[in-house]
Amino acid sequence: MRRAGSGGFDHEVYALVRRVPAGRVVTYGQVAALVGAPRAARAVGQAMRRCAAGVPWHRVVNGRGGVSRRPNESSMLTQRLLLTREGVRFVRGRVDLPRHRWITGAARPRVNIAALPTA
């Protein structure tokens, strides 16, 4: 037991993801960087796979704003649904990251909607 903090990493990941508000998303790499391991994006995915209770895993997407492939395709659709339900806008099957990406401590970096093109 007690390997370098047995699950310490995962725990930090869960704590962080729990802080992501509805309507916002973060990327695996972003989470990894925030917990102090910019190269451990994959480990973050592993932690999400464990799907700890109380963790809004659906707010974590890949660097392209897309829902990563996983064992259960159903869950993939669920993530899509949950996000849409929270008001997350999808563009061509991908989350509009510039618009929904959550920035730690940032008030709201969202762009000016009125300036966006009609379609």
Place this chain on the structure above:
DNA sequence: TCCGTGACACAAG
């Protein structure tokens, strides 16, 4: 303790 796993990211074709 060592090895395989995997819900990623990035570079190159």
Place this chain on the structure above:
DNA sequence: CCTTGTGCCACGG
């Protein structure tokens, strides 16, 4: 734009 290959890391058995 898309697809394929390589690198990286922490966890579980």
